[in-house]
Amino acid sequence: xxxxxxxxxxxxxxxxxxxxxxxxxxxxxxxxxxxxxxxxxxxxxxxxxxxxxxxxxxxxxxxxxxxxxxxxxxxxxxxxxxxxxxxxxxxxxxxxxxxxxxxxxxxxxxxxxxxxxxxxxxxxxxxxxxxxxxxxxxxxxxxxxxxxxxxxxxxxxxxxxxxxxxxxxxxxxxxxxxxxxxxxxxxxxxxxxxxxxxxxxxxxxxxxxxxxxxxxxxxxxxxxxxxxxxxxxxxxxxxxxxxxxxxxxxxxxxxxxxxxxxxxxxxxxxxxxxxxxxxxxxxxxxxxxxxxxxxxxxxxxxxxxxxxxxxxxxxxxxxxxxxxxxxxxxxxxxxxxxxxxxxxx
Numbered sequence: 516x517x518x519x520x521x522x523x524x525x526x527x528x529x530x531x532x533x534x535x536x537x538x539x540x541x542x543x544x545x546x547x548x549x550x551x552x553x554x555x556x557x558x559x560x561x562x563x564x565x566x567x568x569x570x571x572x573x574x575x576x577x578x579x580x581x582x583x584x585x586x587x588x589x590x591x592x593x594x595x596x597x598x599x600x601x602x603x604x605x606x607x608x609x610x611x612x613x614x615x616x617x618x619x620x621x622x623x624x625x626x627x628x629x630x631x632x633x634x635x636x637x638x639x640x641x642x643x644x645x646x647x648x649x650x651x652x653x654x655x656x657x658x659x660x661x662x663x664x665x666x667x668x669x670x671x672x673x674x675x676x677x678x679x680x681x682x683x684x685x686x687x688x689x690x691x692x693x694x695x696x697x698x699x700x701x702x703x704x705x706x707x708x709x710x711x712x713x714x715x716x717x718x719x720x721x722x723x724x725x726x727x728x729x730x731x732x733x734x735x736x737x738x739x740x741x742x743x744x745x746x747x748x749x750x751x752x753x754x755x756x757x758x759x760x761x762x763x764x765x766x767x768x769x770x771x772x773x774x775x776x777x778x779x780x781x782x783x784x785x786x787x788x789x790x791x792x793x794x795x796x797x798x799x800x801x802x803x804x805x806x807x808x809x810x811x812x813x814x815x816x817x818x819x820x821x822x823x824x825x826x827x828x829x830x831x832x833x834x835x836x837x838x839x840x841x842x843x844x845x846x847x848x849x850x851x852x853x854x855x856x857x858x859x860x
Contacts, residue, residue, distance in 0.1 A: 532605050535598050542598070543569065546591045554584050564588075569595035614669075622688070625656050625674055629693040632656075635680035635710055636701035637664040640726055640747060644700055645673065656689045680710045683717070691717055699725040699741070704732040708739045715740030780843045781811070788833045790853035798827040806849050808841035 546565030550556045556564075556578060568591050580588065631654040634641050641657065648655045656674040659665060668675040678685040680701065691697070697714050699707040707725045714721055725741040727733035733744035757765045770779065786793060792800040797810060813825045816834025831837075839846060850856075 532602055535601050535605075539569070539595065539598050539602075542591065542595055546587075546595075549587050549591070550584065553587055554578065554581060565591060568592050569599065571596065621674055622676075625676065625688070625690055628654060628656065628674075628690045630654070630695045631690065631693075632696050632698055633658060633686070633689045633691060633694050634698045634700055635659075635707075636699070636726075637661075637668060637675075638700065638702055640702075641698075641700035644698055658685050658689055681706060681713070683713055686710070686714060686717065691721070694718075694721065696722040696724065699723065699736075701726070702728075704728050704736070707741075708732075708736055711736055711739040711741045779841065780846060781838065781840045782843075782846045783814075784837045784839060784846065784850050784854040786816075786831060786833055786835050786837065786853055787855045790833065792831050792853050793833050794830060796828045796830050797825065800831065806839075806841070806845055808839045808845055808849065810837055810839055812838040814838070 543562070543565055546568070547558055547561040550561035550564055551558055554561075560578065568588055571592075632648060634644055634648070634655055634657045637645070637657050637659040641659075645655065645657065656676060657668060658676045658678065658680045659668070660677065660679050665675065665677050676685050676688045678688070680686065680699075691714060697710075699710055701707055701710075704727055707727070711723055711725055714723060723741040723743075725733075725736040725744045727736055727744045727746045728748065730746060730749060733746050736744040754765070757768075792802070797803070802808070802810065810825055812821050812823045813829070813831075814821050814836035816832055816836065822829070837849075839849070
């Protein structure tokens with residue numbers, strides 16, 4: 516039974532490596548003493564010659580060896596090289612088994628994930644999305660097939676599924692049925708369209724955000740089932756025009772949205788049922804004095820209609836979404852006191 520248990524095998528192998536390593540130390544001592552007795556060398560010469568024999572460096576004899584000394588060198592080399600080869604082989608197996616155990620544990624964790632995001636593609640756009648998801652404290656899993664990206668995901672300790680996102684099995688391995696949303700960040704629009712179609716067939720209620728390389732392809736992605744399609748190149752072009760035409764507005768938006776600035780943020784808070792401010796206006800709830808936040812817009816919880824710059828006398832209803840601007844910790848306090856724990860699409 517123990518042969519089928521990787522942990523038992525790993526424990527046995529580690530003990531073997533330790534034992535052989537100790538044997539090597541004994542061999543170094545024995546070789547040093549042997550050369551001192553056989554060749555009448557000093558201990559430094561004996562240690563040095565033993566070391567270069569075991570490591571097969573091959574600098575040549577430091578002194579003339581006797582016949583007995585040469586046979587002794589053959590014995591040291593035979594035992595030492597065999598021991599080093601054994602340690603190298605077993606160490607590689609330990610690393611491989613250890614990695615397989617970690618990835619097996621990760622797969623089990625992914626299979627139990629709920630209300631998480633699935634990011635398809637860990638390229639330039641995918642990396643940026645993952646960075647923001649980590650900062651926001653969201654749970655997620657990445658699907659990618661490129662070996663370089665998979666190795667990077669391993670190093671960073673990010674949950675991943677190795678394979679093609681177009682394969683329905685990979686989506687199911689990423690726990691699509693219990694996911695909060697699917698983010699398609701691969702550079703190929705055709706891949707994003709196919710994955711969107713596949714995912715929509717599995718989950719009718721899933722929120723799907725897709726990357727597109729053009730406005731025309733963005734429309735195709737919407738027809739394929741994506742809830743929203745974004746063309747990063749178009750957004751970049753608009754941003755460049757904004758810098759030229761409205762530099763101060765751009766500076767303001769940069770202050771709000773730049774990822775490294777966590778002291779101020781624009782965020783959304785869904786007001787929960789039974790919250791103290793439900794039924795009150797912004798003025799009656801002393802919202803500004805209590806939270807020191809700017810309410811930029813209110814999205815009606817029933818109609819989903821957005822009201823910019825809401826009137827201070829408008830009543831706040833349960834399930835209304837407040838778009839607020841202010842310090843991150845104050846927004847979090849508002850969410851804890853009156854909001855729902857997660858944003859729903």
